[in-house]
Amino acid sequence: MKKPRSLGTGLLILCAAALSLGQEKTDxxxxxxxxxxxxxxxxxxxxxxxxxxxxxxxxxxxxxxxEACRWAVGKFAQYGIQAELQExxxxxxxxxxxxxxxxxxxxxxxxxxxxxxxxxxxxxxxIVGEAVMINTDELYGEEDLLKYRGRLKGRxxxxxxxRRLALNFQPPASRLSRDELDDMAELRILDPRPGGKARADxxxxxxxxxxxNPLPEKIWRAFFDREGVGALMEPGSPQGNAPMDxxxxxxxASRPPQAGEIRALPAVVVSVEQYNRVVRLLExxxxxxxxxxxxxxxxxxxxxxxxxxxxxxxxxLKDEIVMIGGHYDSEPSGTGATDNAAGCAAVVEAMRILRxxxxxxxxxxxxxxxGGEEIGHLGSKAYVKKYFGDPEAExxxxxxxxxxxxxxxxxxxxxxxxxxxxxxxxxxxFEEWMKPFxxxxxxxxxxxxxxxxxxxxxxxxxxxxxxxxxxDLEFFTTTFHTNMDVYDRLVPEDLMQAAVILAGFAYNAAxxxxxxxxxxxxxxxxxRWHK
Numbered sequence: 001m002k003k004p005r006s007l008g009t010g011l012l013i014l015c016a017a018a019l020s021l022g023q024e025k026t027d028x029x030x031x032x033x034x035x036x037x038x039x040x041x042x043x044x045x046x047x048x049x050x051x052x053x054x055x056x057x058x059x060x061x062x063x064x065x066x067e068a069c070r071w072a073v074g075k076f077a078q079y080g081i082q083a084e085l086q087e088x089x090x091x092x093x094x095x096x097x098x099x100x101x102x103x104x105x106x107x108x109x110x111x112x113x114x115x116x117x118x119x120x121x122x123x124x125x126x127i128v129g130e131a132v133m134i135n136t137d138e139l140y141g142e143e144d145l146l147k148y149r150g151r152l153k154g155r156x157x158x159x160x161x162x163r164r165l166a167l168n169f170q171p172p173a174s175r176l177s178r179d180e181l182d183d184m185a186e187l188r189i190l191d192p193r194p195g196g197k198a199r200a201d202x203x204x205x206x207x208x209x210x211x212x213n214p215l216p217e218k219i220w221r222a223f224f225d226r227e228g229v230g231a232l233m234e235p236g237s238p239q240g241n242a243p244m245d246x247x248x249x250x251x252x253a254s255r256p257p258q259a260g261e262i263r264a265l266p267a268v269v270v271s272v273e274q275y276n277r278v279v280r281l282l283e284x285x286x287x288x289x290x291x292x293x294x295x296x297x298x299x300x301x302x303x304x305x306x307x308x309x310x311x312x313x314x315x316x317l318k319d320e321i322v323m324i325g326g327h328y329d330s331e332p333s334g335t336g337a338t339d340n341a342a343g344c345a346a347v348v349e350a351m352r353i354l355r356x357x358x359x360x361x362x363x364x365x366x367x368x369x370x371g372g373e374e375i376g377h378l379g380s381k382a383y384v385k386k387y388f389g390d391p392e393a394e395x396x397x398x399x400x401x402x403x404x405x406x407x408x409x410x411x412x413x414x415x416x417x418x419x420x421x422x423x424x425x426x427x428x429x430f431e432e433w434m435k436p437f438x439x440x441x442x443x444x445x446x447x448x449x450x451x452x453x454x455x456x457x458x459x460x461x462x463x464x465x466x467x468x469x470x471x472d473l474e475f476f477t478t479t480f481h482t483n484m485d486v487y488d489r490l491v492p493e494d495l496m497q498a499a500v501i502l503a504g505f506a507y508n509a510a511x512x513x514x515x516x517x518x519x520x521x522x523x524x525x526x527x528r529w530h531k
Contacts, residue, residue, distance in 0.1 A: 045345075055071060057330050063094055065305075096296065097296055097297075102291070120296065129156045130290075145220060157231075162279040163235055184448075185447070249482060306371050328340070388400045406464065
């Protein structure tokens, strides 16, 4: 990796920043300590390694996620920081994959790159069955299912047609260029990231026939269940414009089954290249025999999911809160490194840095590792509703007036700036806060907003919530919810830089005389919601 800029260079930057500071005051000696600790004695990669290689994937509401939360509380305690687990609600039974094995047996043997679909059942031991192609995108009525009645027992159903692959002439990894950042800073665009960070439950455009939409999933799944299907198989599917192939398998969890719902048939997701081979053989009339075995573990009752909260207590303004956070849950095929152990490791490291350098914030600094982000921002939404207010009821709680700001990190690229979320009142403040970090590449303010992650739970109730501008790196081409979202893809110098800046911003917010200003729209929400 590249070595961070020398502390001597950093000192020159800080001195230059000191000369340019206006009304916004910054404790530059403390910022210098933060830089030195975070760039010379960083522990962020050790934290990220534990979250990924040791703890593994952290699927929402799974036993593995709960173990990871307990580990995080212990890690904070190791650094002398008080932390706790907070239950935020029952979201369904817990689920975790224990074993997956998929092979082609005929016409020629081939092992598959495969992952068990979240919240599906185990197979009845090792099953060997004929593959059958039934493209569920082309089922428009229950009559389309009738021709399969009595013919599917023990079969393995391929649910999609062949997915044509194209050459990708774009670089597999990229950093935001100056031109791209300049455009972002000038335009009010929602999300400049290629493809955006799409939700797993976004409706697709779908296929139509004679004005009819495809048959709802619950209908064909129930039919396959009644017919005794052995297992379902689908290709790892892309989101947005990401070319997810070359052995990448993208696995995306939906919400856990709710009370009274039938648990899904055994199902696996395989690499698109291997899936396509099966489909092409079937289309040409060549029988394909597959061997599939999955074993999963359920926690049978509804199980409350968890957030992790940690605090550095404040001084004279201790009742006021500055929050930093990122989502801790991940999708199951990798180890959730870039999405979002990276952000959580930076949050833990930022708190460690502040504790180690002896920072004395006036306001309490609270860190959050959120649960349930990948299934609808459930952890952060529940926390905001419990402590600050309910956007649906338009009511607010006393703590609403005590939150200064929430700062979020969600993925692994280095910080290049921050989205203002339409809050131009924060512009001069953030401009001054960024100056000591210009040499680390933190230089841009974007007037618009970006969505798709936990700061939006705060924005939804009119509170100041912000997400940092980060380099894409290989996120949308390689790691986004795939089996390659692993520790090896993390860039140490990027995480060190992000943790240092996150600590600096949190400290500045916790020591300035006033809280972060709210927009006129947010203040209107204050008046309308106050009851």
